[in-house]
Amino acid sequence: MLQVSFLRQNRELAKQKLAVKHFAQPDLVDTVIDLDDERKQLQAAFDETQAKVNAASKEIGALMAKGDKEQAEATKAAVGEWKKQLEPLKEKMAQVEIDLQNTLVQFPNLPHDLVPKGKTPEENELVKQGGETPKLHAGAQAHWDLISKYNLVDFETGSKITGSGFPLYIGKGAKFQRALVQYFLDFNIAAGYTEYLPPFMVNEASAFATGQLPDKEGQMYHATADNFYLIPTAEVPVTNIYREVVLKEADLPLQMTAYSPCFRREAGSFGKDVRGLNRVHQFEKVEIIQIVHPDKSDEVLNEMVAHVEKLLVSLGLQYRILRLCGGDMGFASAITYDFEVYSAAQERWLEVSSVSNFQAYQTYRMKCRFKDAAGKINFAHSLNGSSLALPRIFAAIVENYQTEAGIALPKVLQAYFGAENLI
RNA sequence: AGAGAGGUGUCCGAGUGGUUUAAGGAGCACGCUUGGAAAGCGUGUAUACGGCAACGUAUCGGGGGUUCGAAUCCCUUCCUCUCUGCCA
Known part of the structure; x- marks a missing residue:
């Protein structure tokens, strides 16, 4: 606000x-x-x-x-x-x-000076690109074919149990999810983040504080009997830890990481993006969140971007970093960097992370403040990013690491998965 | 889920309709004292809004009500604890 x-x-x-x-x-x-x-x-x-x-x-x-x-x-x-x-x-x-x-509450956050003026995703600014395009063997398949071929994810049974967009992970598919979560959390913890396991439902006040209400009401699942919302991201419960809190300046920066499932109705989305794991209603994500001194938020945003980049490099995926233009940015964000990985089998870029500086937009709503040395009360700045969202990483690894014999794994994941290859 | 007891400032804790302008204690900060420290003494110690300021207004879990006047009485809601029930 x-x-x-x-x-x-x-x-x-x-x-x-x-x-x-x-x-x-x-x-x-x-x-x-x-x-x-x-x-x-x-x-x-x-x-x-x-x-x-x-x-x-x-x-x-x-x-x-x-x-x-x-x-x-x-x-x-x-x-x-x-x-x-x-x-x-x-x-x-x-x-x-x-x-x-x-x-x-109708005002979105004001954009940072660096934000380009454009309106559509095509006008996002390419900041950096890294990694190599993998050379796949002839007959390489997209992940939706591979996961069915190797029985890693069963969408039909997920639909039977719940509805479309609720994938059922099976066997090595399920274990691979667990390995990714564990690796991402450990990577974040090693960089100084404290791990939290938050509630997966929040009350109205929490949903309002981070800006989901009233702007994105229709995008959240709503448990009406108790008036709770299923979280669309761990950002919501974790940032709300500091709702209505006056911190000491020495407490800053707060660095938090959390795994959670994310629930999104994705009302109104359709078309080419939705196939396989590209867009689902329930997915796993590991999030990083920081609450920092207002003078530091620009610098911290760059650190967080570098952190996510390092993580993607460690997975050996080709990636690019985009600075979102004004028209493509989220409501509450002042500046956002999107990370995309290249899927060689789909021949397209998939968004896997979004790192944003909200400046005081959330903290003002939340009344998250800190007292400086002079005893003056100021609003802190909040930032967050995915580190990382799982489905498209899963898809990209399955596609880019496929061989004629099966599916290999990035080195860093082998110990977490307990094998050299996924298949 | 049922019954009961609670929720007061940074913390503990008093307060059941009117100098409460929230007692008292602890903690913390500053000052005095001291060779230094402790003890002691003194002063200060919530947030929001309005105002240049003096100051005013609101806030005793949240919301609403009764009253000239509410931390105190009533209604409602949330949370915590104890017991019972159910359950991974």
């Missing part, structure tokens, strides 16, 4: 920045400031009258103690008048606050 004070001081800049994100209603900036002016005015009037009521009430107490009933009753009558004035003020103030809040 954007801060009113920032919008007030940077009215035109905010509008320009919103344009980079192709935000349709830049005039809402003015609406917010008008509403805030109205709120201030109402509060001043309300506080003034309430102060009179409070003082008079105290006086009544003193008069009662003295036994001066008559004067006490007279004062009560005066208070009654003030309270009548208070009623409409209170109502108006509540309404203005709701309007202000509802307007404010």
